[in-house]
Amino acid sequence: MKNKLPIHCPSCQNNLAVQGLICENCKTSVAGLYQMPVLLQLSPDQQQFIIDFVKSSGSLKDMASKLGLSYPTVRNMLDAVINDIQKSESSNP
Amino acid sequence: MKINWLYNPFIQIAGTRSLLSGLLVLLVTAFLGGLNNVHYDGVIDIHAGMPAPWLLFLMESTLSWLLFSVFLLVAAKVLSKSKVRVIDIFGTQALARYPYLLISLISFIPYFHFEYTGMPDLSASLIIFGLVTFVFTIWTVILMYNAYSVSANLKGAKAVVSFIIALVLAEVLFKIIFVNSYKTVLQYIN
Numbered sequence: 001m002k003n004k005l006p007i008h009c010p011s012c013q014n015n016l017a018v019q020g021l022i023c024e025n026c027k028t029s030v031a032g033l034y035q036m037p038v039l040l041q042l043s044p045d046q047q048q049f050i051i052d053f054v055k056s057s058g059s060l061k062d063m064a065s066k067l068g069l070s071y072p073t074v075r076n077m078l079d080a081v082i083n084d085i086q087k088s089e090s091s092n093p
Numbered sequence: 094m095k096i097n098w099l100y101n102p103f104i105q106i107a108g109t110r111s112l113l114s115g116l117l118v119l120l121v122t123a124f125l126g127g128l129n130n131v132h133y134d135g136v137i138d139i140h141a142g143m144p145a146p147w148l149l150f151l152m153e154s155t156l157s158w159l160l161f162s163v164f165l166l167v168a169a170k171v172l173s174k175s176k177v178r179v180i181d182i183f184g185t186q187a188l189a190r191y192p193y194l195l196i197s198l199i200s201f202i203p204y205f206h207f208e209y210t211g212m213p214d215l216s217a218s219l220i221i222f223g224l225v226t227f228v229f230t231i232w233t234v235i236l237m238y239n240a241y242s243v244s245a246n247l248k249g250a251k252a253v254v255s256f257i258i259a260l261v262l263a264e265v266l267f268k269i270i271f272v273n274s275y276k277t278v279l280q281y282i283n
């Protein structure tokens with residue numbers, strides 16, 4: 001099972017920051033305080049949506065056709081992603 | 094994503110597909126309704142018994158659909174932050190009327206044939222027909238709301254209130270237009 005990247009603190013629900021990174025090859029570890037990139041703050045479904053959107057060259061019609069959904073449904077999904085990105089940006093200026 | 098074909102097919106169908114299938118629904122509903130004198134004379138009005146030329150049945154269905162769609166489009170353009178497409182509003186609203194097509198089919202059952210007498214008739218068959226059309230009308234309203242919600246990307250109180258206002262305005266305007274032009278239309282058709 002693939003572990004899900006936690007985005008929110010399980011205790012207070014605030015956004016989590018990155019404290020440590022490790023090189024899987026030589027095991028060098030880096031410690032510090034880094035903000036989570038905006039895209040990683042989105043849900044896995046939304047991240048997949050963005051990947052699919054880029055792969056479709058930004059065409060909502062192609063996306064709708066590939067996903068078997070209507071155009072307004074896909075547009076609404078994109079608007080939800082935009083809304084969440086704007087929220088993340090405003091909470092982490 | 095959960096797709097509910099009974100209440101919200103618009104998650105999968107909108108745009109040109111919904112407009113073409115919706116226009117077919119409107120046409121067949123009016124034609125079959127005309128054969129059994131079932132009128133769709135308003136956004137959520139169904140009346141049975143009054144004979145009329147087939148073109149009148151078509152005009153009733155088309156006018157109510159167009160008026161309601163125009164009001165919903167205006168509401169969507171004002172309230173929604175998304176880029177609302179005209180074809181989505183009009184197409185999904187036409188398709189949302191598919192329960193009316195089923196009422197037109199039900200009206201083929203001889204038990205549900207009514208003759209207009211000018212007097213109130215409270216027969217058992219009319220009461221049952223009334224209950225059936227009531228349930229189907231609620232189903233249609235749910236479909237119309239979901240069509241609007243998906244097409245305009247509106248939810249919650251904003252969507253519900255604007256939908257109700259558009260419905261009332263369309264219903265009132267339909268009655269004003271139709272009552273004033275009913276005789277003229279009939280004379281023209283005949």
